[in-house]
Amino acid sequence: MDVSLVDVAPNPSEPLGRYIQRVRDSNRLTQLELSIKAGIHVQTIRKIESGGTSRLSQKGKSGLAAALGIxxxxxxxxxxxxxxxxxxxxxxxxxxxxPGTTLDPMWTSLRSKYCFACGTTLRDRCGSCNEPIMSLKFKFCPYCGESYKQT
Incomplete structure (x- = not known):
């Protein structure tokens, strides 16, 4: 994940196409690279970004979220x-x-509290200093230097 979630939060009344393009640009991805990462056709990305559609299928939504890290x-x-x-x-x-990989979309769901694979409590704060985690670009907390990864 290259950018923090604060940087890519949607703006009020921002159209879907403009939002996808803004987040894609902040991640330095081309339309083709995004389509490959998201598992959807490049024409679909072009159609979304040009304003040709304002809806997303579940597959498209989950693929775009994972590819864009949102x-x-x-x-x-x-x-x-x-x-x-x-x-x-x-x-x-x-x-x-x-570290260095995108988050599983199931972890970022509002309802998720525990890991679906191992049952561990999901973390949104540093385990050492309790500061909120704003970006997973790095594997260490910028406040205390502790690793986010539990050994």
């Missing part, structure tokens, strides 16, 4: 033109997460 709730908020709920959406399993 919670699916952000895409839901943009499609429905509603504000996002204040949440610690940047949650991960300290045992299963591999």
């Amino acid at each position: 919670p699916q709730e952000y895409l839901d908020a943009v499609v429905k033109q509603t504000p996002i709920e204040a949440t610690g959406a940047l949650k991960f399993c300290p045992k299963c997460w591999t």
